[in-house]
Amino acid sequence: MSGVAEIARRREVKEKVKFGKPGAFFDVFERRPGTIKKNMHYCQGCGHGILHKLIAEALSEFHMQDRTVFICPVGCSVFAYYYFETAAVSVPHGRAPSVATGIVRSNPDALVISYQGDGDLGAIGFNNFIQAANRGENMIVCFVNNGIYGMTGGQMAPTTLPGQKTMTSPYGRSVTNEGYPMKVSEMVAALDSPVYVERVALSSTKNILNARKALRKAMNYMIQKKGFSLVEFLSACPINTKISPDECNDWIESKMIPYFPLGCLKDVGEQREPITRPQGIYDPEKVWQTLYESKPETKIIVRDAPWKEELRIKCAGFGGQGILSLGTMISYMGSACSFNVTWLPAYGPEMRGGTANCSVVLSRNPVSSPIVNKMNVLVAMNRPSVEKFLPDLEDGGIIIYDSSYGEIKFDRKGSIYATRAADIAKEIGDIRCANSVILGALSKALLSENDLKTYTEAFESAIVNSFKSKNIVIENNIKAFHAGEESVVVKK
Numbered sequence: 303m304s305g306v307a308e309i310a311r312r313r314e315v316k317e318k319v320k321f322g323k324p325g326a327f328f329d330v331f332e333r334r335p336g337t338i339k340k341n342m343h344y345c346q347g348c349g350h351g352i353l354h355k356l357i358a359e360a361l362s363e364f365h366m367q368d369r370t371v372f373i374c375p376v377g378c379s380v381f382a383y384y385y386f387e388t389a390a391v392s393v394p395h396g397r398a399p400s401v402a403t404g405i406v407r408s409n410p411d412a413l414v415i416s417y418q419g420d421g422d423l424g425a426i427g428f429n430n431f432i433q434a435a436n437r438g439e440n441m442i443v444c445f446v447n448n449g450i451y452g453m454t455g456g457q458m459a460p461t462t463l464p465g466q467k468t469m470t471s472p473y474g475r476s477v478t479n480e481g482y483p484m485k486v487s488e489m490v491a492a493l494d495s496p497v498y499v500e501r502v503a504l505s506s507t508k509n510i511l512n513a514r515k516a517l518r519k520a521m522n523y524m525i526q527k528k529g530f531s532l533v534e535f536l537s538a539c540p541i542n543t544k545i546s547p548d549e550c551n552d553w554i555e556s557k558m559i560p561y562f563p564l565g566c567l568k569d570v571g572e573q574r575e576p577i578t579r580p581q582g583i584y585d586p587e588k589v590w591q592t593l594y595e596s597k598p599e600t601k602i603i604v605r606d607a608p609w610k611e612e613l614r615i616k617c618a619g620f621g622g623q624g625i626l627s628l629g630t631m632i633s634y635m636g637s638a639c640s641f642n643v644t645w646l647p648a649y650g651p652e653m654r655g656g657t658a659n660c661s662v663v664l665s666r667n668p669v670s671s672p673i674v675n676k677m678n679v680l681v682a683m684n685r686p687s688v689e690k691f692l693p694d695l696e697d698g699g700i701i702i703y704d705s706s707y708g709e710i711k712f713d714r715k716g717s718i719y720a721t722r723a724a725d726i727a728k729e730i731g732d733i734r735c736a737n738s739v740i741l742g743a744l745s746k747a748l749l750s751e752n753d754l755k756t757y758t759e760a761f762e763s764a765i766v767n768s769f770k771s772k773n774i775v776i777e778n779n780i781k782a783f784h785a786g787e788e789s790v791v792v793k794k
């Protein structure tokens with residue numbers, strides 16, 4: 303059905319308030335953890351629940367469900383996907399309009415609802431939001447302005463009212479210090495691209511009916527591909543505003559509306575033509591070839607090991623020994639060989655003088671967690687690191703250590719490799735290369751003779767990447783890497 307025919311049909315649908323569960327909600331919220339599967343998680347009096355109902359009613363009455371992608375933000379509505387029987391995407395904080403842009407650009411028939419709180423939209427994600435508005439993306443942004451960060455316990459938001467007390471403005475918002483509350487709708491209405499901007503309130507029945515109308519107008523424009531619509535819903539967060547559910551309507555009407563006047567700020571949808579844009583083409587095969595064409599083929603690099611699909615590595619030593627760069631060199635090598643890679647440094651007071659460590663995961667599969675509690679490779683540049691992490695090494699795991707500071711006796715099974723990394727680095731003329739000596743030892747420990755040839759280039763490029771622009775440093779580290787390969791001794 304064409305957009306225009308759909309609208310005509312919808313005009314025939316009688317505009318009346320419905321009681322009960324709208325069709326676009328699941329019958330039972332199976333995704334919700336716990337035993338309560340029929341209730342929403344919102345607090346009593348919260349505006350999110352009211353708005354969810356308005357959206358769900360409109361979705362089912364407009365027969366939009368099959369084409370709708372609901373973008374759930376970070377905020378109290380992060381779990382909106384428990385409730386709506388539509389496609390849904392959860393996105394990082396503030397990124398909803400950018401993800402919505404990707405969806406609608408690659409699939410212009412998708413109906414995308416970017417649902418956002420004032421912290422999500424007005425603070426961390428403001429640039430994402432305003433740019434999407436300025437590009438006139440065909441989407442609706444449902445902006446729930448409750449004047450506070452609800453989910454995180456009531457911090458000040460860009461829309462917190464002057465004088466309003468929050469966890470982070472305990473004496474009340476000071477306009478001298480924090481500026482005036484942000485009037486998002488007025489800002490968007492000043493742009494040329496958006497077609498429709500209206501501010502409504504989720505308070506009295508009259509206001510809720512107006513909110514319902516505004517939402518439906520925005521949906522109609524989106525179905526007709528007219529572009530960007532913003533509907534701002536003034537809402538209450540009784541929990542963090544420290545009012546009872548009964549006081550929510552009064553709070554919205556006596557506090558919010560005087561500062562954020564209700565009404566339509568822009569409506570040019572009827573005068574605009576439907577948007578037509580070149581459609582993005584996503585060919586996974588092409589992307590793969592572009593990214594990985596010249597890389598070594600993805601084969602398993604660890605010989606005869608039960609955990610060859612994934613290496614979980616802990617690098618540890620004194621602060622200043624280049625432990626974190628050792629981790630990045632291993633990561634660069636892994637990425638050059640098309641592994642999925644994570645690198646997680648442990649920062650802290652240990653950065654100077656104490657101990658330092660980082661975790662590296664190289665995997666043929668998506669990495670489930672970058673945290674390495676149990677490892678199959680332990681790279682230790684000093685004795686305290688061996689002592690600290692050895693209990694976490696899996697049976698049969700590999701240990702590589704620097705024997706310059708003395709041999710270490712191990713009372714366990716596994717492959718133990720030693721190299722005099724610090725001594726060799728001093729001989730090369732730069733003690734800081736000890737980590738590259740260890741890298742050489744690691745490559746020898748992990749790779750068969752044949753694979754070593756294939757991967758040497760990747761290791762060398764990892765060194766070049768890590769020490770960009772300093773030629774002498776690169777040279778010394780490559781020398782150190784090969785010295786590490788040659789000097790490594792297997793201890794059993």
Ligand SMILES: Cc1ncc(C[n+]2csc(CCOP(=O)(O)OP(=O)(O)O)c2C)c(N)n1
Nearest residue numbers: 376377378395419420421422450451452453
């Ligand atoms: C990158 C990032 N920064 C900060 C947070 C913490 N955080 C979670 S929700 C939130 C603000 C939520 O406020 P709002 O968008 O107004 O939603 P509400 O809960 O009020 O509906 C913040 C700061 C986070 N999850 N991710």
Ligand code: SF4
Nearest residue numbers: 344345348378452539
């Ligand atoms: S904390 Fe506030 S925004 Fe979050 S569900 Fe409760 S009332 Fe709603």
Ligand SMILES: [Mg+2]
Nearest residue numbers: 419420450452
């Ligand atoms: Mg909020």
